[in-house]
Amino acid sequence: MLAVFLVLLFILQIFSFYIIALLYMKVSKFSDLEKKQQKLMAEMDDAIGAYLNELKEENDRLIQIIDKRSANTVLIREHVEEKTKKTIEDLANDQTDTFSMKPLKFPVNVALKSYQSSVPKVVNETEENQYEEKKDVRSVAIRMNDEGKSIEDIAKKLGKGRTEIELLLKFK
Numbered sequence: 001m002l003a004v005f006l007v008l009l010f011i012l013q014i015f016s017f018y019i020i021a022l023l024y025m026k027v028s029k030f031s032d033l034e035k036k037q038q039k040l041m042a043e044m045d046d047a048i049g050a051y052l053n054e055l056k057e058e059n060d061r062l063i064q065i066i067d068k069r070s071a072n073t074v075l076i077r078e079h080v081e082e083k084t085k086k087t088i089e090d091l092a093n094d095q096t097d098t099f100s101m102k103p104l105k106f107p108v109n110v111a112l113k114s115y116q117s118s119v120p121k122v123v124n125e126t127e128e129n130q131y132e133e134k135k136d137v138r139s140v141a142i143r144m145n146d147e148g149k150s151i152e153d154i155a156k157k158l159g160k161g162r163t164e165i166e167l168l169l170k171f172k
Contacts, residue, residue, distance in 0.1 A: 141168045 137158055144154045155165045 138168050141165050145169050 137160065140158060141154050141160075144157065145151075149157075151162055151165050151169070154160075155162045158165070
C-alpha cells in the first residue's frame with residue numbers, strides 16, 4: 001500500500017510541476033503584454049507631446065501675425081487720421097471766408113420728393129382717387145400691399161421694377 005501511495009504522490013508532484021509551468025508561461029505572457037502596453041503608452045505620450053508642441057508653435061505664429069496686422073492697422077489709422085487732419089486744416093485755411101464748415105445733411109424729404117415726381121398716372125380712376133391722398137411711391141406701395149395686391153400688380157401700377165417694390169416693402 002505504501003508503494004501505491006508513493007506512486008500516487010509522484011504522479012501528483014509531476015502534475016503540479018506541469019501546472020506550475022503552465023501558470024508561469026501565462027504570467028510571463030501577461031508581463032510581456034504589460035511591457036508592450038507601457039511601450040505603446042510611452043509612444044502615445046511622445047506623439048501627443050509632439051502634436052501639442054506643433055500646436056503651440058502654430059498658435060505662437062498666429063499671435064505674431066495678428067500682432068503685426070494690428071500694429072499695421074494702428075499705423076495706417078494714425079496715418080489716415082493725420083492726412084484727414086491736414087486736409088481739414090488745409091480746407092479751413094484756404095476757404096475760411098467763402099466756405100462755411102457746416103455738416104452736410106441729406107434729408108429724407110429730398111428722397112421722398114424725388115419719388116413723388118416719379119409717380120405715374122394711375123389707369124383706374126377709383127384707384128387714382130383712392131391713392132391721391134398718398135404723395136410718395138413708398139406709401140402707395142405699402143398701402144396697396146396691405147390691401148392684398150400682388151407685388152407684380154403694385155409694380156405695374158406704380159411703374160417701378162418688381163425688386164424695387166420688394167425692397168420698399170421689406171424696409172417699410
